Amino acid sequence: MRKYxxxxxxxxxxxxxxxxxxxxxxxxxxxxxxxxxxxxEEHQPIAKNSSQEFSNTETFFPxxxxxxxxxxxxxxxxxxxxxxxDYGWCHIAGTKSSGFQYFEQTHPGxxxxxxxxxxxxxxxxxxxxxxxxxxxxxxxxxxxxxxxxGRLIPDFQHWKEWYFTPGLWxxxxxxxxxxxxxxxxFALGRGLSAALFLxxxxxxxxxxxxxxxxxxxxxxx
Amino acid sequence: xxxxxxxxxTETTWYILVALLxxxxxxxxxxxxxxxxxxxxxxAAGTMYGAIENLLKQKLIVLVKSEDRRRKVYxxxxxxxxxxxxxxxxxxxxxxxxxxxxL
Numbered sequence: 519m520r521k522y523x524x525x526x527x528x529x530x531x532x533x534x535x536x537x538x539x540x541x542x543x544x545x546x547x548x549x550x551x552x553x554x555x556x557x558x559e560e561h562q563p564i565a566k567n568s569s570q571e572f573s574n575t576e577t578f579f580p581x582x583x584x585x586x587x588x589x590x591x592x593x594x595x596x597x598x599x600x601x602x603x604d605y606g607w608c609h610i611a612g613t614k615s616s617g618f619q620y621f622e623q624t625h626p627g628x629x630x631x632x633x634x635x636x637x638x639x640x641x642x643x644x645x646x647x648x649x650x651x652x653x654x655x656x657x658x659x660x661x662x663x664x665x666x667x668g669r670l671i672p673d674f675q676h677w678k679e680w681y682f683t684p685g686l687w688x689x690x691x692x693x694x695x696x697x698x699x700x701x702x703x704f705a706l707g708r709g710l711s712a713a714l715f716l717x718x719x720x721x722x723x724x725x726x727x728x729x730x731x732x733x734x735x736x737x738x739x
Numbered sequence: 740x741x742x743x744x745x746x747x748x749t750e751t752t753w754y755i756l757v758a759l760l761x762x763x764x765x766x767x768x769x770x771x772x773x774x775x776x777x778x779x780x781x782x783a784a785g786t787m788y789g790a791i792e793n794l795l796k797q798k799l800i801v802l803v804k805s806e807d808r809r810r811k812v813y814x815x816x817x818x819x820x821x822x823x824x825x826x827x828x829x830x831x832x833x834x835x836x837x838x839x840x841x842l
Contacts, residue, residue, distance in 0.1 A: 583785075585785050587788075597810075597811050598788060600809055600810060601764075601765040601766065601784060601787065601788055601810075602784045602788075604764075604765065604766035604810070605766060605769070605783070605784040605787075607784055621784075629781070629783050629784065631783050632783050632784045632785035632786070633783055633785045633786050634751075634781060634782055634783035634786045635751060635786055637749075638783075638785060638786040638789050638790070639785075641789055642785070
């Protein structure tokens with residue numbers, strides 16, 4: 519079954535939400551984070567012969583935990599995953615540069631948390647915050663360039679100027695509509711992309727600051 | 740060299756440096772620390788990864804060669820051992836004072 523929910527930087531809320539669903543007998547199978555889409559499937563109890571030492575396998579609902587880490591090399595990413603695997607965490611979603619890494623307990627005997635002290639839990643939020651704010655700083659020069667060219671705030675009054683097709687406004691009937699509709703995506707790109715860019719940067723700035731707030735909060739625990 | 744910048748060590752860091760006086764990989768460190776602390780200190784995966792990264796950066800531990808192709812193996816450096824001694828002495832001093840107060 520598919521569920522939709524958007525979490526941006528609040529990892530503990532996201533974990534709680536996922537685990538509240540898995541407690542009802544589902545397992546998280548796939549995630550499409552930008553769509554806020556979580557795919558769950560009915561929980562298949564671990565076959566008795568694969569973990570004989572645990573008697574309660576039918577009632578074991580694996581906890582899901584989330585870390586945030588970005589890796590520059592595939593090799594260091596593999597080492598990270600191997601460490602978690604040794605602890606009994608199965609990696610269910612995330613790539614070397616996606617940031618958010620989702621893990622699932624493989625058996626009830628292993629840890630059910632990935633952080634054992636408040637400062638490392640806080641450190642996770644700090645990494646999210648740094649990632650967002652670095653992105654904003656990186657793209658700031660581009661934003662300044664856009665704003666100095668005067669195209670940052672869309673000039674809705676002169677929207678017709680977004681269309682470059684020569685003689686478009688002199689056409690009529692089917693010819694006009696064909697040319698108009700064809701060029702519309704490009705025109706929207708020309709007129710709105712700078713503003714969209716600004717909105718995206720503002721969002722990242724907001725998330726970066728929110729994550730920084732969570733970091734300060736966790737540190738104080 | 741002034742090593743006071745490394746002190747005080749957090750409990751987690753102290754335990755890891757002690758555990759790595761002999762070479763070991765991440766999960767091995769966790770098991771050793773749990774054994775040394777008689778079950779009181781159990782370092783989780785995310786915490787362990789971060790702690791190892793920090794210790795490597797500070798050059799208190801170093802990557803060593805091993806036959807284990809799947810896992811990275813670390814060991815406490817001479818600097819790490821020195822910092823550990825300083826910290827342990829600091830703790831001894833505190834304990835001595837505490838004992839005079841009957842704590």
